[in-house]
C-alpha cells in the first residue's frame with residue numbers, strides 16, 4: 344500500500360502568520376511597510392540571524408549588508424531565502440502574491456504590476472518552489488527523482504531543467520484522505536512503466552494534451568504524469584467508459600482538471616511544481632493564503648546535502 348509520505352518537512356511553517364484580513368492592502372502601496380512585514384517573517388523574533396549557521400551574533404556593515412560573527416558569512420536580509428530569487432521590491436512581491444492567490448494569468452500580472460513577462464514568470468517559479476518546499480514530502484520532491492534539484496544552484500533558482508524521456512519522466516499518484524489530497528511521487532515508476540502497464544496489463548490511460556492519467560491503481564485514485572513529444576502517444580487506446588477519477592465526480596479532480604489545462608509553461612520538468620500548488624490550494628481552500636505564501640517565500644531555501 345502506498346504510504347502517505349513520512350519524510351519530515353524541510354522547513355516548518357512559522358507558527359504565526361498575519362491574517363490576510365489585516366490591512367494587507369496598505370502593505371501593497373508602501374515599500375517600507377512591506378519590507379518590515381517581510382523582515383518580520385524572515386526573523387520572527389526581530390533579531391537577525393545567520394542564514395548559514397544560525398548564529399545570532401550579527402554585525403551591521405555598510406549598505407544593507409550584515410556579517411555573521413561566527414562563520415563570517417556576509418549576507419543581506421533576504422539572502423538564502425526563496426524571496427531572494429527575482430528582482431521584485433517588497434511591495435511588488437506582496438502584490439504578486441495577492442494576484443497569485445486570485446489565480447490571475449501571467450499576462451494580467453505583468454500588466455498590473457508593470458514588470459516584464461520573464462520577471463513575473465521567474466517570481467512565480469519561486470512562489471511555487473516555496474510552496475513545494477513546505478510540503479510534507481519536499482525532500483523526496485527536490486531530488487534527482489523529479490529533476491527539480493537541477494533548478495537549484497545552492498540556494499538560488501538559476502539552474503535549467505534537464506531533458507526528460509520515457510524512462511526518466513516521473514509518475515505521481517493522487518491519494519485522497521477524507522477532504523485532503525496528497526500528490527505523491529510514486530517511487531520507481533516512470534512514464535515507461537505506465538505504457539508497459541497499459542500494453543500488457545490493460546491499465547486504462549487517458550491523454551489530454553501532454554497530461555496522461557490512469558484508472559485507479561492500488562490506493563491511488565489515479566496515476567499521472569506530464570509527457571512531451573518524445574512519447575509514443577499513438578499506442579494509447581480509446582475507451583467508452585471513463586476512468587475512475589472522471590466517473591466518480593472527485594472534488595479534487597474537478598478542482599484540478601481545468602486549472603491544469605489553463606497553466607502556461609507546464610512541462611514534465613515543472614509538473615510537480617504545479618501539482619503541489621494545486622494540492623496546497625485544495626487543502627487550504629476557503630482559508631486566506633497570502634500571509635501563508637509570504638511566510639513560505641521568506642523561509643530559508645533548504646540545503647540539499
Ligand SMILES: [Zn+2]
Pocket residue numbers: 393394395396397398411412413414415416
Ligand atoms: Zn554564520
